[in-house]
Amino acid sequence: MELHHDFTVPVPVDDAWQALLDIEGVAPCLPGAVVENVERGDGTTVTGSVKVKVGPVTVAYRGTAVFEEQDASAHRMVLVASGREMRGQGTARATVTGTLSEHDGGTAVSVHTELTVTGRPAQFGRGVLAEVGDRLAGQFAACLADRLTTGPEPTAEEPAALTDEQPQPLDLLRTAGVPVAKRAALAVAALAALAYVARRLLRRGRKGRTCQRG
Template identity: 75%
Template sequence: MELHHEFTVPVPVDDAWRALLDIERVAPCLPGAVVEEYDGKTVTGSVKVKVGPVTVTYRGTAVFEEQDEPAHRIVLAASGRETRGQGTARATVTATLAERDGGTAVSVRTDLTVTGRPAQFGRGVLAEVGDRLVGQFAACLAERLTERPQDEPVLDEEEPEPLDLLRTAGLPVAKRAAALLAVALLAWLTARLQRRRRTGRHR
């Protein structure tokens, strides 16, 4: 699926460009993300995603395939696999920065493929989650970019909270997910009842 998001940050484009490439600085703005290693091109780490009572951890890498500074264009290819399960996630993220009214407009296109438990929610829900996450990321990034160096908080070593898909998507999506679970449970109960009736007839 392809997702498209835009946001602005209140700093000149060159400052925003340097900040987005400062992985250690922006990683805390990504819910559930942990950066383990970064060599200037490849990021190794993990992302925790919570779906209701189930928490899924993806481990993988993200590689900067393009860092075009004159055009202020970044292409990032990321892939990960569940640490306990067969689910996978792959994404190609293209971000383009442009000067706008003294600040920077960031356009992000994401080509996303997800398998496993989070995929059950479908494109609509994942798009809603993406919208909210980008909004949170943009607000966090803007706050960090406008802080003075002496005001920047000291990051602790505690593991971040997992990305909660239902909480992030909001109540309407949670209700939708609950409705899907209710339908699935009803179908399961109906099938069991029919099997019992058939078994009783053949006795």
């Protein structure tokens, strides 16, 4: 699926550009994300994990993100991230293209995301995931703007994103909001009901075959 988000931050475009390239610095603005390692070279490679809560179930992904393009003159970046469930078969892959431009003394940020998700989070469909993305973009923009204008909170020598402190997982239902959460809950309930009916039919079919053999 393709998602598109726009937001603004009240700082010059060059300052916003440097901030967005600082993965350790912006990680606290990403719910559920933990940066484990950053390798800087021709293309920065980041290793980390993301925890996503789906109702009572928490799904943890671990993977890497690589800056495939960093054009400072055009203020354009391309980030490719991929991960796999740490306890499951689900996967997630995203190609994120971000462009920055001057806007009324601040910076307008345009983000285009090509997202592919398999496993439990995928059951909510594009509508719910798009609304979650919209809300997360708003939260991220507000957090980034606050950090750029007031500065990050004082920390120990090691950045918080690289310590053993674990952030709260991204709660998809809470982030989506009550109306969307209700629709998602109905979808989950419908899937559970279908699975239950399918199991019952299979059991009856097995019992019928056993009786015929008898």
